[in-house]
Amino acid sequence: MSEPLFSKKNLKLLSDPLNNSNPITVQVLGICSALAVTAQLKPAIVMSISVTAVVALGNVIISLLRNTIPNRIRIIVQLVVLAALVILVDQVLKAYVYDVSKQLSVFVGLIITNCILMGRLEAFALGNRPWQSFLDGIGNGAGYAAILIIVAFFRELLGSGSVLGFRIIPESWYIVNGGFYANNGMMILPPMALITIGIIIWVQRSRNRKLIEN
Amino acid sequence: MNRNGNTYTVLYAAIMVILVAALLATISMSLKDRQVRNTEIEKKQSILASVNIESTVANAEEIYAEKIKKEYVVNTKGEQIEGDAFNVDLKKERAKAHEDMLLPVFECQTDDGLKYILPLRGTGLWGPIWGFVALNDDMNTIYGANFDHQGETPGLGAEISIPVFEKQFAGKKLFDNNGKLTSILVAKVGQEAPAEHKVDGISGGTITSKGLEKMLLDDFSSYQEFLKKKKS
Numbered sequence: 001m002s003e004p005l006f007s008k009k010n011l012k013l014l015s016d017p018l019n020n021s022n023p024i025t026v027q028v029l030g031i032c033s034a035l036a037v038t039a040q041l042k043p044a045i046v047m048s049i050s051v052t053a054v055v056a057l058g059n060v061i062i063s064l065l066r067n068t069i070p071n072r073i074r075i076i077v078q079l080v081v082l083a084a085l086v087i088l089v090d091q092v093l094k095a096y097v098y099d100v101s102k103q104l105s106v107f108v109g110l111i112i113t114n115c116i117l118m119g120r121l122e123a124f125a126l127g128n129r130p131w132q133s134f135l136d137g138i139g140n141g142a143g144y145a146a147i148l149i150i151v152a153f154f155r156e157l158l159g160s161g162s163v164l165g166f167r168i169i170p171e172s173w174y175i176v177n178g179g180f181y182a183n184n185g186m187m188i189l190p191p192m193a194l195i196t197i198g199i200i201i202w203v204q205r206s207r208n209r210k211l212i213e214n
Numbered sequence: 215m216n217r218n219g220n221t222y223t224v225l226y227a228a229i230m231v232i233l234v235a236a237l238l239a240t241i242s243m244s245l246k247d248r249q250v251r252n253t254e255i256e257k258k259q260s261i262l263a264s265v266n267i268e269s270t271v272a273n274a275e276e277i278y279a280e281k282i283k284k285e286y287v288v289n290t291k292g293e294q295i296e297g298d299a300f301n302v303d304l305k306k307e308r309a310k311a312h313e314d315m316l317l318p319v320f321e322c323q324t325d326d327g328l329k330y331i332l333p334l335r336g337t338g339l340w341g342p343i344w345g346f347v348a349l350n351d352d353m354n355t356i357y358g359a360n361f362d363h364q365g366e367t368p369g370l371g372a373e374i375s376i377p378v379f380e381k382q383f384a385g386k387k388l389f390d391n392n393g394k395l396t397s398i399l400v401a402k403v404g405q406e407a408p409a410e411h412k413v414d415g416i417s418g419g420t421i422t423s424k425g426l427e428k429m430l431l432d433d434f435s436s437y438q439e440f441l442k443k444k445k446s
């Protein structure tokens with residue numbers, strides 16, 4: 001490899017998914033989990049880390065195998081690699097950090113169904129070298145994480161009046177305690193997550209003209 | 215070798231599947247002991263939590279051995295029978311005919327006197343929910359409760375396992391004044407019931423709340439004879 005590890009082109013792999021090709025707001029992948037796990041900030045963060053780890057590792061493995069994979073069963077091969085990785089992670093968590101695995105509960109299994117993973121393996125790792133694929137995985141994981149964390153922040157703040165479990169809206173403001181404030185119950189339901197993502201897409205497009213189709 | 219040929223494709227798939235299966239099976243077997251131990255410790259922590267005793271992964275087994283005085287199994291007629299209370303699999307028991315069910319009971323000596331801890335198991339929205347409810351020795355008043363779930367939605371149904379929800383159960387009663395089992399209503403807004411038979415349900419977690427309510431009623435019904443015998 002003559003190219004330096006962090007060449008301009010490689011750094012672009014990391015930064016592009018944060019804005020111009022964000023997996024959620026531009027490619028509209030991984031919406032399902034973005035709606036499901038963002039009622040509170042903590043599971044959203046944990047899910048972000050898990051997805052980033054799995055997509056980066058999966059990308060590297062598929063990239064290493066890319067010249068051996070028979071074209072007709074490549075999707076199956078990708079799926080097997082991801083499923084094996086996810087089960088592996090789940091088993092190790094259960095054995096060594098049981099409390100973390102309890103918190104992740106269903107999400108670990110749900111990682112397999114995240115379209116971002118298959119999308120990156122198919123679109124990037126199959127045609128690129130391991131290091132680039134690794135960066136692409138980290139970048140896309142971070143792009144996914146950024147949106148998840150923004151959505152979860154607003155949902156938890158407006159829906160439960162707290163952030164990461166810490167109370168932000170004082171108890172005395174609440175109507176039940178003689179105040180004037182009430183949490184917006186809609187925020188903890190999935191439809192508001194979709195609306196929040198919609199607003200993020202709107203803001204992003206109004207600031208980034210490149211994204212607007214003619 | 216032709217990489218688009220059938221032979222290559224079939225061989226590739228076969229070898230990949232065998233390798234992955236072998237890898238996963240090895241990992242699963244080698245980690246099994248640790249995983250089983252983790253679940254045992256967690257169960258002991260849950261049992262202790264239902265009588266408001268805090269424990270850590272490190273000291274749970276020690277506290278458990280010290281505080282839990284007796285473990286035994288009863289049947290639906292309330293008679294004590296043979297069995298290993300700690301390892302009774304509630305999932306299997308719930309599938310049996312009513313009269314064949316093994317119902318575990320744990321007796322715990324706390325600073326507030328002797329408590330009877332009953333394990334419960336029911337269904338939430340996505341999967342099983344379970345818990346431990348500790349009763350005072352009047353076999354009617356709830357002393358404490360601890361619930362858990364396999365995969366309820368975080369922020370919604372999963373809230374059954376947070377202390378704010380569990381604390382509501384302390385002081386609630388199972389039987390009404392006429393000695394009839396009324397259990398506890400996990401209420402939505404507007405649902406009325408006497409305060410000692412009602413806790414607030416979870417917004418956005420109605421199906422889990424109602425599943426919990428059904429679990430309480432069903433399981434306490436199974437224990438009903440045992441509770442009445444102990445009381446008299």
